[in-house]
Amino acid sequence: MNKPVTQTIMRSGLGAVRGLGSAKSSTTTEHWFAERVAAMALIPLTLWFIYSILSMVGAPRSTVAAWAAHPLNATFMLALVWLTFQHLMMGLGSVMTDYIHGEKKRMVAILAMRGVLGLFCVAGLLAVLKLAVVG
């Protein structure tokens, strides 16, 4: 007599109905892609940033202001701050999605993280603009 064949189907009906999965959900792909686009842009910007910071070690405020008054420095710095925060918020969002359990708790934590870091980002951009324009 043949033994009955029992096989676990590794697929959930709900997942299929909701169109989940990395191939179907475009927001997931976009998130993944945007994180890497920011990463690529941050390669030259980070090298430039490390060079700039090293050139200002121990410098007084006036030197930093004069540095930021150069339009190229201000442009790169604004791009660096903006893209760093974009990349940071996406990365931390992924980490929190993985490790915080419970729909509500996760949502609240990610929104709070984005709120705090978003304000830090605006403050950083504002500071660079002020330094660049006013000194």
Place this chain on the structure above:
Amino acid sequence: MTDVREALFVARTSDGRTVRRPLSPHLQIYKPQLTSGLSIFHRITGVALMFGTMLLVWWLVAAATSDDAFALVSALLHSWFGKLALIAWTAALWYHFCNGIRHLAWDAGYGFEISQVHASGRFLLISVASLTALTVLLGFLAL
């Protein structure tokens, strides 16, 4: 049900029984390896860089505010604790930077052979150590 993802664990066997799908074992089950270790460290340094980025914003805001505010941040950064934090930040930044390039290469489809992954992993550690040492040295020389 506290987590909507629980629904995705519901599956049915071919004879119609409802079962909970198996979950792959978590980190502590596996033997520590270069590959997984470097991967986890990418996340750890990523999270750590949040503090460095917030410090950068504080420095920028202080520079845009007043000489006194800037002097306060400078004094903090020149203390032994500040220097230690800056060295840690430098190391974390170089790690995330170099391993990020490694990840981008994988995303582009290169370096997937296990021998290549191990070789790039070793090269990563040497690069991070050298770049961190060089940056810290240049930083102290500029003081």
